[in-house]
Amino acid sequence: xxxxxxxxxxxxxxxxxxxxxxRIVGGSGTYCSLAASYFTRxxxxxxxGRDFPRKAIDLLESRKVDLRGLKTKSGKTFHWExxxxxxPNLRTTVRTELNVFKDFRPDIPAAYRNADIVYLAxxxxxxxxxxxxxxxxxxxxxxxxxxxxxxxxxEALIRELGRVxxxxxxxxxxxxLTGELNxxxxxxxxxxxxxSLVVLKKGEHGALVFGRDFIFGVLAHPSAHVVDPTGAGDSxxxxxxxxxxxxxxxxxREVRRAAVYxxxxxxxxxxxxxxxxxxxxxxxxxxxxxxxxxxxISF
Amino acid sequence: xxxxxxxxxxxxxxxxxxxxxxRIVGGSGTYCSLAASYFTRxxxxxxxGRDFPRKAIDLLESRKVDLRGLKTKSGKTFHWExxxxxxPNLRTTVRTELNVFKDFRPDIPAAYRNADIVYLAxxxxxxxxxxxxxxxxxxxxxxxxxxxxxxxxxEALIRELGRVxxxxxxxxxxxxLTGELNxxxxxxxxxxxxxSLVVLKKGEHGALVFGRDFIFGVLAHPSAHVVDPTGAGDSxxxxxxxxxxxxxxxxxREVRRAAVYxxxxxxxxxxxxxxxxxxxxxxxxxxxxxxxxxxxISF
Numbered sequence: 334x335x336x337x338x339x340x341x342x343x344x345x346x347x348x349x350x351x352x353x354x355x356r357i358v359g360g361s362g363t364y365c366s367l368a369a370s371y372f373t374r375x376x377x378x379x380x381x382g383r384d385f386p387r388k389a390i391d392l393l394e395s396r397k398v399d400l401r402g403l404k405t406k407s408g409k410t411f412h413w414e415x416x417x418x419x420x421p422n423l424r425t426t427v428r429t430e431l432n433v434f435k436d437f438r439p440d441i442p443a444a445y446r447n448a449d450i451v452y453l454a455x456x457x458x459x460x461x462x463x464x465x466x467x468x469x470x471x472x473x474x475x476x477x478x479x480x481x482x483x484x485x486x487x488e489a490l491i492r493e494l495g496r497v498x499x500x501x502x503x504x505x506x507x508x509x510l511t512g513e514l515n516x517x518x519x520x521x522x523x524x525x526x527x528x529s530l531v532v533l534k535k536g537e538h539g540a541l542v543f544g545r546d547f548i549f550g551v552l553a554h555p556s557a558h559v560v561d562p563t564g565a566g567d568s569x570x571x572x573x574x575x576x577x578x579x580x581x582x583x584x585x586r587e588v589r590r591a592a593v594y595x596x597x598x599x600x601x602x603x604x605x606x607x608x609x610x611x612x613x614x615x616x617x618x619x620x621x622x623x624x625x626x627x628x629x630i631s632f
Numbered sequence: 633x634x635x636x637x638x639x640x641x642x643x644x645x646x647x648x649x650x651x652x653x654x655r656i657v658g659g660s661g662t663y664c665s666l667a668a669s670y671f672t673r674x675x676x677x678x679x680x681g682r683d684f685p686r687k688a689i690d691l692l693e694s695r696k697v698d699l700r701g702l703k704t705k706s707g708k709t710f711h712w713e714x715x716x717x718x719x720p721n722l723r724t725t726v727r728t729e730l731n732v733f734k735d736f737r738p739d740i741p742a743a744y745r746n747a748d749i750v751y752l753a754x755x756x757x758x759x760x761x762x763x764x765x766x767x768x769x770x771x772x773x774x775x776x777x778x779x780x781x782x783x784x785x786x787e788a789l790i791r792e793l794g795r796v797x798x799x800x801x802x803x804x805x806x807x808x809l810t811g812e813l814n815x816x817x818x819x820x821x822x823x824x825x826x827x828s829l830v831v832l833k834k835g836e837h838g839a840l841v842f843g844r845d846f847i848f849g850v851l852a853h854p855s856a857h858v859v860d861p862t863g864a865g866d867s868x869x870x871x872x873x874x875x876x877x878x879x880x881x882x883x884x885r886e887v888r889r890a891a892v893y894x895x896x897x898x899x900x901x902x903x904x905x906x907x908x909x910x911x912x913x914x915x916x917x918x919x920x921x922x923x924x925x926x927x928x929i930s931f
């Protein structure tokens with residue numbers, strides 16, 4: 334199969350209890366494609382400015398990420414700055430400079446248009462249609478969102494949930510969108526909006542996957558030190574969709590495994606600043622932690 | 633083996649989004665012994681006033697709970713009143729009338745003194761010693777605590793952790809006692825205080841069990857409706873210790889199963905007000921949900 338990821342490729346400035354890093358490489362498309370690259374050859378659609386460093390491109394290429402859909406425009410790359418306190422689940426956005434990402438109207442390369450899985454990583458819900466109509470007939474469309482779109486484009490977002498197959502949300506987003514405090518009720522309400530799979534991410538508490546008639550729970554890897562939580566959700570999505578793309582099936586058994594691989598990739602991403610952990614991460618480490626997940630919950 | 637539970641037998645007045653119940657039967661000893669009764673014949677040590685109803689005694693006796701250690705004193709039964717909002721993890725104590733529980737200095741019946749497992753359910757840490765010295769040589773002593781003792785008798789509590797084998801804490805208590813926000817770090821810090829097993833309960837997110845050199849995670853049963861969260865923690869402890877008492881072993885495999893049974897019992901307890909769910913709960917329902925837990929997490 335083939336997976337196309339439409340998302341941001343960006344600079345992040347982050348401050349966590351472990352330190353501060355200025356203008357390191359980040360973005361939903363970056364994390365997601367790096368995580369997916371352990372299972373498939375993801376194709377990225379995004380835009381960067383002329384200030385985007387060759388070194389970052391090298392990392393993506395070394396992981397065999399297909400970058401034909403990544404355009405360089407005159408101007409500056411999207412820059413997000415955020416700060417985490419002691420609680421890695423709470424973050425403060427200090428600034429968001431959209432720069433070249435502001436007018437992101439992606440042209441999907443001809444070679445990408447027969448994608449089996451299309452992932453819209455935090456795209457303006459009103460921007461979905463112009464992107465999706467460029468694809469032939471994907472087997473699955475996946476999306477996530479952020480608080481900003483829930484608060485400003487709620488109706489458009491709910492409309493889009495009616496046509497995607499997979500929706501990734503974190504606990505805060507699920508509660509905000511459904512008005513349900515109980516996460517099981519929230520997950521079921523989200524499935525009722527349309528997606529056949531809702532992946533509800535709960536940070537240190539793991540994730541729940543809701544289908545039409547099943548529910549699957551995965552714990553988070555028990556990490557005592559979270560160096561930089563940025564990109565955990567995008568890495569989860571990348572591991573999840575990358576595995577499904579490799580498996581070539583959305584059978585329930587594969588969905589369960591995909592959720593565990595998503596957790597594995599997220600657990601590694603947060604062990605170092607930005608995408609640094611991906612520089613040394615190999616498939617053996619991923620398989621080893623997959624087995625750890627099995628041991629953690631076996632009874 | 634045999635299990636002795638030292639704890640409160642009480643009246644609770646609770647208000648939840650599902651309604652209000654006045655002076656229904658509750659107390660840590662009550663919930664814990666009812667939950668344990670599906671695995672073993674628990675022995676209760678506690679005190680009630682002359683106002684305690686025969687009907688409640690009948691329920692405990694119908695579950696074959698050994699009540700030789702439950703004393704009736706002139707005066708009124710311990711009465712706690714609390715309120716839950718939409719979030720079942722947050723509760724407000726409206727009042728606590730200790731009544732006959734105030735001067736609870738238990739005499740352990742001779743027939744109980746050879747207990748294999750002794751559970752001190754929320755006992756003043758300075759009251760542990762006079763209780764424990766009445767037992768011959770328990771294989772395991774278990775305890776839990778509440779915020780009140782952490783705030784007022786921190787040092788005594790840490791001293792007691794040095795001599796118990798099993799410590800049950802919820803996430804808030806674990807963080808408060810260790811100063812660690814990260815629950816994995818908190819669980820490890822608690823093991824370092826002495827207990828060979830620390831059971832860290834996380835409400836709707838399940839529980840983590842920390843041992844000297846292993847960690848086990850169990851999810852909560854995905855309940856969309858929590859009618860009354862009172863007693864969930866005590867029911868967990870009862871299911872956990874009751875199962876271990878029946879198993880006759882603290883082998884790691886049994887500890888894992890015990891944690892799942894603890895979750896099963898807690899998940900049933902919160903489905904109705906007070907101890908009402910125990911009136912109809914049978915072993916077949918417990919085994920059925922145990923299998924549900926396996927399905928929930930299998931991959």
